[in-house]
Amino acid sequence: xxxxxxxxxxxxxxxxxxxxxxxxxxxxxxxxxxxxxxxxxxxxxxxxxxxxxxxxxxxxxxxxxxxxxxxxxxxxxxxxxxxxxxx
Numbered sequence: 478x479x480x481x482x483x484x485x486x487x488x489x490x491x492x493x494x495x496x497x498x499x500x501x502x503x504x505x506x507x508x509x510x511x512x513x514x515x516x517x518x519x520x521x522x523x524x525x526x527x528x529x530x531x532x533x534x535x536x537x538x539x540x541x542x543x544x545x546x547x548x549x550x551x552x553x554x555x556x557x558x559x560x561x562x563x564x
Contacts, residue, residue: 493528519552
């Protein structure tokens with residue numbers, strides 16, 4: 478759950494799908510909208526914009542989600558390292 482003060486407290490709020498992104502953008506002050514990002518923005522080669530919900534599918538859906546999360550995590554770490562070097 479995202480609390481109202483989280484928008485100012487965190488530099489980045491990652492969401493798995495557009496519905497959650499839109500919901501959080503609607504709840505946040507405009508100056509924090511850019512902080513609310515889709516997680517898979519950090520996995521541009523994944524071919525997806527949203528992390529699919531594997532709950533109602535088969536076991537391979539969970540494996541796909543794990544692969545996507547690992548790829549996006551690597552991309553996020555690269556971006557954070559790049560920002561640190563630039564600072």
